[in-house]
Amino acid sequence: MTKLPPQFITLPDASDHQGVVTLAHVARRAGVGESTVSRVLRNHGSVSRQTREKILKAAAELHYVPNRIAGTLASSTSKLVGIVIPSVGNTVVPEVLAGANAVLEDAGFQPVIGVSNYDPVREEALIESILSWRPSGLMVAGLEHTDRARDMMKGCGVRVLELLDVDGEGIDIVVGSSHREAGRASAEFLLARGYRRIGYVGHDMRSDVRAGKRLEGFRQVMEEHNLAIADHEFSPDRGSSVQGGRIGMARLLERRRNLDAVYFSNDDLAIGGYFHCLENGISIPDDLALFGYNGLEIARLTPQPLSTIRTPRVAMGRIGAQMLLSGGPAQVIDVGFELIPGATS
Amino acid sequence: MTKLPPQFITLPDASDHQGVVTLAHVARRAGVGESTVSRVLRNHGSVSRQTREKILKAAAELHYVPNRIAGTLASSTSKLVGIVIPSVGNTVVPEVLAGANAVLEDAGFQPVIGVSNYDPVREEALIESILSWRPSGLMVAGLEHTDRARDMMKGCGVRVLELLDVDGEGIDIVVGSSHREAGRASAEFLLARGYRRIGYVGHDMRSDVRAGKRLEGFRQVMEEHNLAIADHEFSPDRGSSVQGGRIGMARLLERRRNLDAVYFSNDDLAIGGYFHCLENGISIPDDLALFGYNGLEIARLTPQPLSTIRTPRVAMGRIGAQMLLSGGPAQVIDVGFELIPGATS
DNA sequence: CTGAAAGCGCTAACAG
DNA sequence: CTGTTAGCGCTTTCAG
Numbered sequence: 001m002t003k004l005p006p007q008f009i010t011l012p013d014a015s016d017h018q019g020v021v022t023l024a025h026v027a028r029r030a031g032v033g034e035s036t037v038s039r040v041l042r043n044h045g046s047v048s049r050q051t052r053e054k055i056l057k058a059a060a061e062l063h064y065v066p067n068r069i070a071g072t073l074a075s076s077t078s079k080l081v082g083i084v085i086p087s088v089g090n091t092v093v094p095e096v097l098a099g100a101n102a103v104l105e106d107a108g109f110q111p112v113i114g115v116s117n118y119d120p121v122r123e124e125a126l127i128e129s130i131l132s133w134r135p136s137g138l139m140v141a142g143l144e145h146t147d148r149a150r151d152m153m154k155g156c157g158v159r160v161l162e163l164l165d166v167d168g169e170g171i172d173i174v175v176g177s178s179h180r181e182a183g184r185a186s187a188e189f190l191l192a193r194g195y196r197r198i199g200y201v202g203h204d205m206r207s208d209v210r211a212g213k214r215l216e217g218f219r220q221v222m223e224e225h226n227l228a229i230a231d232h233e234f235s236p237d238r239g240s241s242v243q244g245g246r247i248g249m250a251r252l253l254e255r256r257r258n259l260d261a262v263y264f265s266n267d268d269l270a271i272g273g274y275f276h277c278l279e280n281g282i283s284i285p286d287d288l289a290l291f292g293y294n295g296l297e298i299a300r301l302t303p304q305p306l307s308t309i310r311t312p313r314v315a316m317g318r319i320g321a322q323m324l325l326s327g328g329p330a331q332v333i334d335v336g337f338e339l340i341p342g343a344t345s
Numbered sequence: 346m347t348k349l350p351p352q353f354i355t356l357p358d359a360s361d362h363q364g365v366v367t368l369a370h371v372a373r374r375a376g377v378g379e380s381t382v383s384r385v386l387r388n389h390g391s392v393s394r395q396t397r398e399k400i401l402k403a404a405a406e407l408h409y410v411p412n413r414i415a416g417t418l419a420s421s422t423s424k425l426v427g428i429v430i431p432s433v434g435n436t437v438v439p440e441v442l443a444g445a446n447a448v449l450e451d452a453g454f455q456p457v458i459g460v461s462n463y464d465p466v467r468e469e470a471l472i473e474s475i476l477s478w479r480p481s482g483l484m485v486a487g488l489e490h491t492d493r494a495r496d497m498m499k500g501c502g503v504r505v506l507e508l509l510d511v512d513g514e515g516i517d518i519v520v521g522s523s524h525r526e527a528g529r530a531s532a533e534f535l536l537a538r539g540y541r542r543i544g545y546v547g548h549d550m551r552s553d554v555r556a557g558k559r560l561e562g563f564r565q566v567m568e569e570h571n572l573a574i575a576d577h578e579f580s581p582d583r584g585s586s587v588q589g590g591r592i593g594m595a596r597l598l599e600r601r602r603n604l605d606a607v608y609f610s611n612d613d614l615a616i617g618g619y620f621h622c623l624e625n626g627i628s629i630p631d632d633l634a635l636f637g638y639n640g641l642e643i644a645r646l647t648p649q650p651l652s653t654i655r656t657p658r659v660a661m662g663r664i665g666a667q668m669l670l671s672g673g674p675a676q677v678i679d680v681g682f683e684l685i686p687g688a689t690s
Numbered sequence: 691c692t693g694a695a696a697g698c699g700c701t702a703a704c705a706g
Numbered sequence: 707c708t709g710t711t712a713g714c715g716c717t718t719t720c721a722g
Contacts, residue, residue, distance in 0.1 A: 020502065020715095022714095022715055022716085023715065023716060024715075024716095032692075032693080033692060033693040033694075034693080034694090034715090034716080034717090035692075035693060035694080035695095035716095035717075035718075035719095036691085036692055036693070038716065038717060038718085039691095039692090039717095042717085044717095045691085045692095046691065047691070047692080048691060048692090051691085051692085063496075063497075063500065065473065065476055065477055065497070065501065066477050066715090066716080067418075067477065067479055067714090067715055067716070068477040068478050068479075068716090069414055069417050069418050069423070069478060069479050069714085069715080069716090070418050070698090070714070070715035070716040070717085071715080071716050071717070072414050072698090072716090073412075073414050073415050073418050073698045073699065073700090073714085073715080073716075073717090074697080074698055074715075074716040074717040074718075075698080075716080075717050075718080076698060076699095076717095078414070080457075080478075088433075088439035088440075088442050088443050088446070089439045089440065089443060094433035094434045094439065095433075095434065097433050098433050098434060098460070101433070101460050105459075105460075110457050110458075110459065110474060110475065110478065111457070111458055111459075112425075112455050112456070112457050112458075113455075113456055113457075113458055114450075114455065115443070115446050115450075128410065129455060130455065131410055132410055132411050132412065132413040133413050133414060133425075133455065134412055134413075134414050152408075152410075155408065156410070157365065241642070242642055242643045242646045243642065243646055246646055271643065272646060275646055275647055275648055278623075278648045279648040297586070297587055297588065298587045298616065298643070301587045301588055301591055301617060301620055302620055303620055303623045303624040365699095367698095367699055367700085368699065368700060369699075369700095377708075377709085378708060378709040378710075379699090379700080379701090379709085379710095380700095380701075380702080380703095380708075380709065380710080380711095381707085381708055381709075383700065383701060383702090384701095384707095384708090387701090389701095390707085390708095391707065392707070392708080393707060393708090396707085396708080411699090411700085412698090412699055412700070413700095414698090414699080414700090415698070415699035415700040415701085415714090416699080416700050416701070417700090417714090418698090418699080418700075418701090418714045418715065418716090419699075419700040419701040419702080419713080419714055420700080420701050420702080420714080421701095421714060421715095
């Protein structure tokens with residue numbers, strides 16, 4: 001129907017090193033049609049050995065780099081996966097990311113990431129922004145999102161993976177562990193060892209919902225034993241911080257000298273608390289027991305390994321990514337956790 | 346366990362189309378041309394208040410999410426920035442990333458990342474892969490790359506930022522600090538304090554070139570004083586590891602009981618070594634001095650803060666990203682480093 | 691096995 | 707201020 005005046009049809013000159021090399025350049029240089037080049041470059045469809053080699057040679061000579069933007073638009077199948085993480089500094093996130101990334105890479109996917117900084121509103125904006133790149137999957141942390149964020153994730157026709165937590169309602173695929181149960185297990189462990197006057201050192205609960213769930217579980221068990229957390233101290237920091245644990249610990253002990261155990265919202269804080277004890281000659285676990293969460297490498301290598309709970313973080317990322325790409329049904333996978341009794345309790 | 350919502354497609358007024366809402370739908374619904382919609386949605390060009398609102402309303406009603414893939418192709422200006430990092434687990438990378446990400450986000454850019462795992466060949470592949478998304482900038486770690494990787498970065502017409510190191514020749518923009526100088530400064534510091542029998546505990550030098558440069562600088566100074574590193578131990582781990590430092594330290598001391606100081610390739614290893622000493626009653630710094638590299642938070646919060654060198658990592662990422670986006674000339678920025686005398690030397 | 695042609699959804703001149 | 711019209715570079719029928 002529409003025809004271009006012949007004089008406007010200027011096939012790109014293969015020897016033209018100015019603009020970017022396109023598939024058309026390769027085609028022209030190899031003396032074949034564009035579609036054939038496309039077939040060869042994607043290893044799709046059958047092409048004679050001869051032309052294939054001709055094309056490969058031309059592409060190499062021209063230093064051709066395919067334009068995936070164009071490819072994605074044309075095929076409307078993207079090799080992009082969106083990832084929204086709460087933070088990069090956190091020790092947990094990198095491990096989950098590493099597991100996921102390994103799978104994604106093997107499958108030829110490229111992650112587009114956004115960092116929400118534990119802010120749901122920011123997360124919402126990032127999700128929208130990332131969705132506009134038309135990824136074929138989206139990974140987010142946790143189950144708590146703004147209403148609009150949930151709506152977008154539900155309605156965008158893209159597979160969604162929610163990681164790290166199973167306590168709540170998911171959108172599509174959920175891979176994580178129960179933080180409430182982890183909190184319960186921690187309390188049960190400490191109580192079984194005879195500790196009764198237990199304090200808590202945590203960080204900002206509003207931003208780290210999962211730490212809040214652990215505390216909730218911990219409290220539940222205490223109440224079931226007609227006990228309560230003796231005192232608590234919250235570090236103002238968002239997320240983990242050794243310094244926060246150190247200070248929180250100092251403050252807590254200043255107020256309560258009779259505690260026999262302290263439960264920390266995570267290992268970073270616990271290590272801070274541990275250092276405080278080391279420095280102040282507080283004997284562990286005799287004077288005071290410590291319990292963390294995460295199972296960080298460093299916490300297992302201190303002179304006295306920290307009692308803590310570990311989750312299979314790398315596996316979480318791996319499994320999640322596999323499910324995201326596999327096209328299976330929506331489901332929840334609880335990867336569980338492992339309580340590691342250390343020398344601090 | 347859970348079931349997939351029966352249908353994703355929620356198009357309030359999908360009179361004639363299947364699939365996702367496009368700009369054309371919005372245009373039709375608002376009764377205007379596509380280009381007008383485009384103008385409004387991008388806040389570009391002038392549109393009457395009336396039609397603008399009509400369009401915004403239509404877009405909202407249809408839950409329109411723009412397709413940036415199409416936009417990028419059409420305008421051939423991408424809001425993607427490629428980032429290739431050696432690892433996610435490393436403490437250094439997240440901080441640089443955080444600095445860079447803050448700038449990128451403010452400017453509306455989305456990072457596409459790849460993890461090379463300290464493997465130059467993998468890095469090369471990632472660079473090619475990421476370049477195929479036609480980003481408007483590319484950030485990589487360090488100055489050492491395969492020849493082909495360098496060629497691609499030079500020839501792709503995209504601004505390139507090399508981070509973390511300035512000892513060598515850069516491609517375009519370089520933001521980092523001198524590792525050789527850091528190594529030299531470390532040696533000078535230890536020598537000035539009177540230490541002479543100095544051992545070294547490091548990790549795989551071939552993968553972490555920058556650690557190798559530090560060691561080189563350290564050795565230079567030793568030689569200038571007619572001294573040599575007494576003994577060394579290499580952890581097989583790629584990158585940092587507390588465990589590696591612990592084991593390396595143990596092995597080193599087994600062989601050499603007369604050392605008076607140990608230089609570590611980074612703080613993670615140094616902390617491992619420190620823990621070994623704590624546990625084995627080795628008095629620091631009287632029996633043995635320790636020196637690291639990185640200035641990690643945790644290394645400054647141990648009962649005895651570690652002597653180490655710190656670089657402005659977040660600032661590095663920030664400055665680098667700013668330069669990458671600003672369109673300025675190619676240049677090298679040495680952000681310097683700070684030697685932090687701790688209590689371990 | 692290969693090429694021609696019709697878009698993918700959006701932007702960017704141009705006209706009006 | 708607004709619509710029309712070509713493409714962006716690639717994939718994908720669909721003929722040959």
